[in-house]
Amino acid sequence: MMKLLQQVKSLFIQERLYFLLTVLATLFVAGYFIDLLFIAAKILLVLLTLLVVLEGFLLFVPKAPPLQLTRELPRRLSNGDESTIQIYLLNQYLFRVDVEIIDEAPWQFQLHALTYKLALEPGQEKSVQYKLKPFARGEYVFGQTRVYASSPIGLLQRRFVFGAKENAVACYPSFLKMRQYELLAVSNQLNDVYVRPVRRPGTHTEFEHIKDYVTGDNYRTINWKATAKRGRLMVNQYQQERAQSIYCVVDMGRLMEMPFDHMSLLDYSINASLIFSNIALQKYDKAGLITFNTRVETFLQADNKRSTLAHLLEALYKQSSRHLESNYAGMAHFVYRKIPHRSLLILFTNFQTPASVQAQMPHFKQLARNHLLLVVLFENTEVSRLIQKEAKSLEDIYVKTIGEKYAHDKKLICQELRQHGILSLLTTPAALTTSVINKYLEIKQSGLL
Secondary structure, three states, X not given: OHHHHHHHHOEEEOHHHHHHHHHHHHHHHHHOOOHHHHXXXXXXXXXXXXXXXXXXXXXXXXXXXXXXXXXXXXXXEEOOOOEEEEEEEEEOOOXXXXXXXXXXXXXXXXXXXXXXXXXXXXXXXXXXXXXXXXXXXXXXXXXXXXXXXXOOOOOEEEEEEEOOOOEEEEEEOOHHHHHXXXXXXXXXXXXXXXXXXXXXXXXXXXXXXXXXXXXXXXXXXXXXXXXXXXXXXXXXXXXXXXXXXXXXXXXXXXXXXXXXXXEXXXXXXXXXXXXXXXXXXXXXXXXXXXXXXXXXXXXXXXXOOOXXXXXXXXXXXXXXXXXXXXXXXXXXXXXXXXXXOOOEEEEEOOXXXXXXXXXXXXXXXXXXXXXXXXXXXXXXXXXXXXXXXXXXXXXXXXXXXXXXXXXXXXXXXXXHHHHOOOEEEEEOOOOHHHHXXXXXHHHHHHOOO
């Protein structure tokens, strides 16, 4: 009895049946005045009833599952990158079916119309796919997939439900972009694509090998002993120093919660930290991590082991802001105690006014005394659009003037940092990763670290 009740609940009336019932009702009304129409209406009613019973029988007669559905979800989502969801549907009915697929995407995407219509011949398999682009880390729960199937008669639909009610997929920092940059690093294309190579003789201090002299080599690197042995000019080849400690220091204060293009500055910084750390590891440097808000939340010692990147990925996935003011003094003191050797500190943070930077300048100077500090600041893209927009009214002039002052303050902040010997980088959130990698390569080539 319960099984029969469930089968009845899974049946739905299609619009075609509603239309035919409306036509029949009209004929019955007209039959009160014309006997021939009343007789035709009764015949049509019997035929319609038989068709409904026949379609119901066709939809429920197979004992084995007449439809098989497989939904392929990614093992994990990449924050800020598109991921593909693939759905495969196999028709095991002995006749052609028209199906309507409704997939329950995670509520964060606010997609209420993921509906796909297909026609499947007997034994035929078809697939549909859609793309999702998450903008925040965390768990995304996929619901069930519902399929509504109807026979060529097209009067009824049978509902099939596939999958678990909750299927959670974790969204990690942007590991897809990390792989793209990793390929460039492995093929030595980072310099060609993102930064203009600058040849600075004498800045590469680690000996690599001895090679034949070619025109353009620095004569100061000639190895006279090897030259005497070989009877031709030989020079020492040097490379950039390796195994240098590099820390991404991520500010998780309230200002880093500012959104740009659906993502917060904190998520932009976390994505950039992961990608940059992978590049640093590819360049044989040591990568570490510090996150802080009112106190230091996470500390990973700089290392270049095989497991370093996995530890960084897990640590960055768990980061969240307390929406409070950041404690730079506590962070600087922590770095002084925990990192004794000179390292490159890349601080991802955000300031609005020169006064706010001046208040933290003593802590920056303390960091810069023992380490090479690079402060990464964010350019407000919305303000840039306002500045570029043509002013057509007095109000537009006021708004544009305020925007120009805001942009000028950002430049003053960078100037203030440079005056105290602190490196600074002002970039848009979208160009953050590329800009940081550029700066890192520039630092490596110039031998500042």
